[in-house]
Amino acid sequence: MIIDIHGHYTTAPKALEAWRNRQIEGIRNPAQMPRVSELRISDDELSESIESNQLRFMRERGIDLTIFSPRASFMAHHIGDFQVSSAWAAICNELCYRVSRLFPDHFIPAAMLPQSPGVDPATCIPEFVKCVEEYGNVAINLNPDPSGGHWNSPPLSDRHWYPIYEKMVEYDIPAMIHVSTSCNPCFHTTGAHYLNADTTAFMQCLTSDLFKDFPRLRFIVPHGGGAVPYHWGRFRGLAQELKKPLLKDHLLDNVFFDTCVYHQPGIDLLTRVIPARNILFASEMIGAVRGIDPETGHHYDDTKRYIEAAHIDLDQRHQIYETNARRVYPRLDSALKAKGR
Amino acid sequence: MIIDIHGHYTTAPKALEAWRNRQIEGIRNPAQMPRVSELRISDDELSESIESNQLRFMRERGIDLTIFSPRASFMAHHIGDFQVSSAWAAICNELCYRVSRLFPDHFIPAAMLPQSPGVDPATCIPEFVKCVEEYGNVAINLNPDPSGGHWNSPPLSDRHWYPIYEKMVEYDIPAMIHVSTSCNPCFHTTGAHYLNADTTAFMQCLTSDLFKDFPRLRFIVPHGGGAVPYHWGRFRGLAQELKKPLLKDHLLDNVFFDTCVYHQPGIDLLTRVIPARNILFASEMIGAVRGIDPETGHHYDDTKRYIEAAHIDLDQRHQIYETNARRVYPRLDSALKAKGR
Numbered sequence: 201m202i203i204d205i206h207g208h209y210t211t212a213p214k215a216l217e218a219w220r221n222r223q224i225e226g227i228r229n230p231a232q233m234p235r236v237s238e239l240r241i242s243d244d245e246l247s248e249s250i251e252s253n254q255l256r257f258m259r260e261r262g263i264d265l266t267i268f269s270p271r272a273s274f275m276a277h278h279i280g281d282f283q284v285s286s287a288w289a290a291i292c293n294e295l296c297y298r299v300s301r302l303f304p305d306h307f308i309p310a311a312m313l314p315q316s317p318g319v320d321p322a323t324c325i326p327e328f329v330k331c332v333e334e335y336g337n338v339a340i341n342l343n344p345d346p347s348g349g350h351w352n353s354p355p356l357s358d359r360h361w362y363p364i365y366e367k368m369v370e371y372d373i374p375a376m377i378h379v380s381t382s383c384n385p386c387f388h389t390t391g392a393h394y395l396n397a398d399t400t401a402f403m404q405c406l407t408s409d410l411f412k413d414f415p416r417l418r419f420i421v422p423h424g425g426g427a428v429p430y431h432w433g434r435f436r437g438l439a440q441e442l443k444k445p446l447l448k449d450h451l452l453d454n455v456f457f458d459t460c461v462y463h464q465p466g467i468d469l470l471t472r473v474i475p476a477r478n479i480l481f482a483s484e485m486i487g488a489v490r491g492i493d494p495e496t497g498h499h500y501d502d503t504k505r506y507i508e509a510a511h512i513d514l515d516q517r518h519q520i521y522e523t524n525a526r527r528v529y530p531r532l533d534s535a536l537k538a539k540g541r
Numbered sequence: 542m543i544i545d546i547h548g549h550y551t552t553a554p555k556a557l558e559a560w561r562n563r564q565i566e567g568i569r570n571p572a573q574m575p576r577v578s579e580l581r582i583s584d585d586e587l588s589e590s591i592e593s594n595q596l597r598f599m600r601e602r603g604i605d606l607t608i609f610s611p612r613a614s615f616m617a618h619h620i621g622d623f624q625v626s627s628a629w630a631a632i633c634n635e636l637c638y639r640v641s642r643l644f645p646d647h648f649i650p651a652a653m654l655p656q657s658p659g660v661d662p663a664t665c666i667p668e669f670v671k672c673v674e675e676y677g678n679v680a681i682n683l684n685p686d687p688s689g690g691h692w693n694s695p696p697l698s699d700r701h702w703y704p705i706y707e708k709m710v711e712y713d714i715p716a717m718i719h720v721s722t723s724c725n726p727c728f729h730t731t732g733a734h735y736l737n738a739d740t741t742a743f744m745q746c747l748t749s750d751l752f753k754d755f756p757r758l759r760f761i762v763p764h765g766g767g768a769v770p771y772h773w774g775r776f777r778g779l780a781q782e783l784k785k786p787l788l789k790d791h792l793l794d795n796v797f798f799d800t801c802v803y804h805q806p807g808i809d810l811l812t813r814v815i816p817a818r819n820i821l822f823a824s825e826m827i828g829a830v831r832g833i834d835p836e837t838g839h840h841y842d843d844t845k846r847y848i849e850a851a852h853i854d855l856d857q858r859h860q861i862y863e864t865n866a867r868r869v870y871p872r873l874d875s876a877l878k879a880k881g882r
Contacts, residue, residue: 391744396737403732427768433804437830463774489778
């Protein structure tokens with residue numbers, strides 16, 4: 201079984217974006233603020249948007265199941281206040297939930313949180329609880345920089361974030377550390393901000409003792425871990441300077457990397473440097489890089505091809521495709537087992 | 542001949558740091574502001590600090606010459622105003638110049654600029670001119686984020702930076718794009734901010750047409766290019782989405798990567814993905830990662846070992862060690878040729 205742990209609903213019907221644009225307009229002009237009930241998207245529209253996009257590629261590529269969350273760049277936690285984020289997160293999470301009900305064999309949801317800059321993360325708990333208890337979400341996406349590129353929240357090791365972590369541990373649910381759109385003109389969203397956030401989050405974990413406080417906390421660092429595996433020697437050396445344990449003991453029970461690296465040499469490095477048990481298959485399809493690589497004739501984001509060609513054995517490949525996901529996302533495993541999978 | 546294009550004066554006598562601390566104190570209390578003439582470091586002290594550190598390692602490792610610039614993390618352009626940065630840059634550049642005179646066969650200087658947040662980069666030109674014309678500097682270090690992790694300057698593609706570029710082109714001098722200390726608690730300086738800046742700068746070049754305006758402008762992206770080579774497929778794909786030319790045509794006449802990647806798999810990826818003509822040997826020694834790798838028994842930053850072991854041919858190795866540096870830093874080449882080297 202092949203599980204893609206990193207898919208976003210990037211292909212939602214246009215009505216969603218139209219509603220969001222009205223909501224953003226409503227921030228300046230409250231009389232224009234749309235009600236949630238004004239957004240109407242039928243099951244047929246949802247099905248069509250998935251069948252012709254993500255599910256088509258999953259079938260072509262042989263991916264069985266995707267952990268599916270709202271479009272990352274559209275989370276845009278920097279827009280408006282908590283109320284704005286709250287309404288928006290509720291809508292986006294409900295759509296992913298509906299997709300998971302329409303295609304229960306192929307999609308299982310992960311939640312975005314209604315984060316807002318400067319607002320206590322504890323305010324996200326009710327949405328988190330609803331998504332787990334009512335919608336069957338198996339993970340959350342946690343944005344370490346709700347400002348969208350101004351990086352004015354405390355590091356992930358700060359107690360600021362502990363209410364979220366306590367709930368994650370209670371539910372035994374992991375978080376993918378995933379920023380959203382950059383509104384800082386220095387940072388291109390998918391070419392700089394995403395990768396920077398991955399590297400930043402990893403280093404925040406490295407310099408802290410967060411996982412002593414939360415031994416069961418689990419983070420997925422997406423996009424192949426940003427710059428981390430490529431600079432693994434640097435990070436091992438920095439941990440050594442900081443008198444931290446070896447990275448495998450300090451972080452690798454709690455930190456995992458996905459395979460959203462869009463060429464063979466990158467995946468070869470990832471699988472050479474990072475233990476297979478810390479690598480989870482993912483493609484972030486349909487996402488930032490949608491084209492066909494002229495050097496291979498295949499989609500850049502067809503990461504299964506790179507895993508197939510990597511110098512790893514069958515057991516390692518099985519860990520990356522399935523076993524690790526079941527271990528890191530226990531509620532996914534339970535949901536699959538309940539269906540005899 | 543082996544040229545290390547990325548060395549900083551991280552081992553300067555303690556008097557330098559003491560003067561800087563007094564200067565920082567003087568920002569709040571102008572009566573305490575030290576005069577430049579109060580800093581006294583003898584040639585013997587300079588020699589000792591180099592002989593027992595950088596030069597010792599260069600001899601042990603077989604590195605002939607280092608392009609030597611002020612300590613990157615100490616540039617700290619966010620501290621004080623332009624006057625503070627100006628006095629500090631002048632002191633630091635003079636020390637590197639003196640080192641280059643004391644060890645003319647082994648060190649050639651590159652300048653830091655007296656950048657200051659929100660100040661027109663054109664104010665850096667007098668120091669730049671002095672360093673080239675009087676001190677024989679062959680390059681500059683350009684900080685794309687003088688705020689130290691708040692990223693509130695325009696991207697490198699903005700006309701804001703053009704006065705620097707015009708002077709670089711006039712002198713036919715490259716810039717290493719190198720941030721300094723992070724004063725943003727989200728970003729560890731050497732584990733996140735440096736690597737993020739490398740990735741960010743590359744992406745700023747990718748999304749722009751900067752090198753159409755300045756076909757002769759040359760940037761070195763240090764630390765192996767941050768996350769860029771590891772995600773080369775992602776960047777190729779993003780360029781394609783943005784309707785830019787192939788990266789080799791769009792950027793690789795102007796952008797170069799150093800080899801400050803502190804383990805063999807990273808260097809193997811770099812040399813596999815990036816053409817040899819765009820890779821310049823460097824170790825950033827003595828720098829962020831000073832320890833001995835328990836997996837190899839050698840210093841993490843002994844990057845020559847990784848280049849020696851990489852799967853490249855003799856010609857490619859020669860390009861990385863010497864030819865590329867002579868081409869990218871023409872004033873280095875001229876200085877060497879003037880000595881018959």
